[in-house]
Amino acid sequence: MKRILLLCLFFAVMGLRAQININIGSSEVGTAPVSSFFSYSYVQQIYPKQEINAGTPGSITGLTFYIDPSSTITESSDWTVYLGHTTKMAFASGTDWIPVSQLTQVFAGTVTKSNNKVQVNFTTPFAYNNIDNLVIAARENASNIDINNFDEAFHVYSHLPNSTLYYKGDRAVVDPAAPPGGIRAGYKSAVTLSGLTANATPACPFITYPANNTQNVALSPGITWLPVSGADSYKISLGTNPGGTDILNQQVVSGNSFSPSTALAPGMSYYLKITSVAANVTSSGCSELTFKTVPPVPANDACSGAFLASAFPYTYTQDDAVSATNNAGNISVCSVSGNTGMNDGTWFKFTGDGSQYTITVTMPSGSSFDPEVGVYSGSCSNLSCVDTVDNAGGGGAENITVTTTAGAEYFVNVGAYDDTTDAPEGTFTITITKI
Known part of the structure; x- marks a missing residue:
């Protein structure tokens, strides 16, 4: 009985x-x-x-x-x-x-x-x-x-x-x-x-940022994940190789967000794993994801570092513009379409010979980057407006033609159209053609 x-x-x-x-x-x-x-x-x-x-x-x-x-x-x-x-x-x-x-x-x-x-x-x-x-x-x-x-x-x-x-x-x-x-x-x-029996370990978190294979992640990223039902804490591992923990080794976090205390290196691939903990039991079998940080600040970030176009047609694809800084702030020398200025993006220069030059900026397919193109004469410390264009929307090509003076130096800035906000620049290709 x-x-x-x-x-x-x-x-x-x-x-x-x-x-x-x-x-x-x-x-x-x-x-x-x-x-x-x-x-x-x-x-x-x-x-x-x-x-x-x-x-x-x-x-x-x-x-x-x-x-x-x-x-x-x-x-x-x-x-x-x-x-x-x-x-x-x-x-x-x-x-x-x-x-x-x-x-x-x-x-x-x-x-x-x-x-x-x-x-x-x-x-x-x-x-x-x-x-x-x-x-x-x-x-x-x-x-x-x-x-x-x-x-x-x-x-x-x-x-x-x-x-x-x-x-x-x-x-x-x-x-x-x-x-x-x-x-x-x-x-x-x-x-x-x-009717279902729960796993002996708590569920693995859903990481909401960054997603797997995300590019251009900030150097101090705000890592986020969805809370796991029943979890009381989480462990974060972060390394520079698969399975690596050289940056973070199961760092315990009580909430569902975290940002590394030390900035990550630019242009580096990282590997991230987050596990949940419930009653001292850690989830198992959680997937690792990878992401890549933003590239270093481009060499032509400032007017003083402008890339020289000496042979025409000149073509350059800028794939690190996302890391461009706004230097001293927005450039207000020229205005267009109601904008009183533009972002300080990346810079190019060429010397005039009295001919006309056409400057074309295009974006890769699927891009939402909305650039403005500014052309200036003078010197980096004393720019004078030649012309500027912002006719297309996000992902659209911009074209501008200027008439040059022989021996004068011209500076071309490709930056976000925002006249007050420091917005990130995207990948673009610039072509300078002598007519």
Whole structure:
């Protein structure tokens, strides 16, 4: 008899442990898993495998959602719930619904609020493969609405951008086979997944900045990551080679952001890994990412270091302009299109011979850099405006033609068009052609 009681107790305890809590302490409210403030709603949410952090594949037997204590869902309790697998991390647009044909209906009926929770128990468990990401979709079918202090009733937490897609309206119950255009959100429901067993170690954080293979990262970068449910601290490792820790060796951080106390070296590749810690247990198997810092300040950053164009056509591609400084500040010698000046970008010079010269600045495909081109005569300490141009928008080419005086020296500045703000310059190619 004792043995039977012990076995019953064991399985009861294991049943309680077979659940995964995801940010159940959140108090923010939002439109997920359903809307209580509109008559009808349909919501899809993506929970990445990394965030779920299950130890093994398993059967999800139910979901628990968390509701604001002051809210009611009396008129928002007719639910249909679906689960599914997806490789998506986010919704690409307001119509990027995961087809209902790829989802499994796990519940249809009336839900109730109890102890500030809504429990949805499945008749048939859903087999989660622990390979793909999990989709939780819910449709609210009742025609009335609940009036609550915060409009929406359910607790949500901020996460990856566009990880939720929702529609809410008052016209008709949504057909999940042909849902209307919706709205994307960067939050998801605080939820308990019943039936899954959590990994023995906490989940790995999602690093939000810098992204893997990011170029031109600042020398004192603000490294950020999403909080991990249940984590009480994080460890950061940073090195100059894969797996390296020569810059930071598991530096303990209590929040979800960090900036190195010593500036990184310019033009250097770094390797970053962040792990989470919960009750002195550190996450395992976390991926390492790499990024590269901004290049050194270009040699032609100042007028005094202007590159000489001595043979024409002269062409130069400036791929380190992002590190150009504004030196003494914006240049206000020339004005164009309402701008009273431009950024001090990078510099070029040539000597006139009485001919006309055309200066063309182009950007690589996909660039958003919006340059202004200024042409000056005189000396670096006493510039005189010859002409300036800023006709195109971001990524557009700029062209300017000037008539020179024989023996006079001309200086060309390619900088951001902003006349008051020190904006970064992007990659560009300058061509100076004698006509």
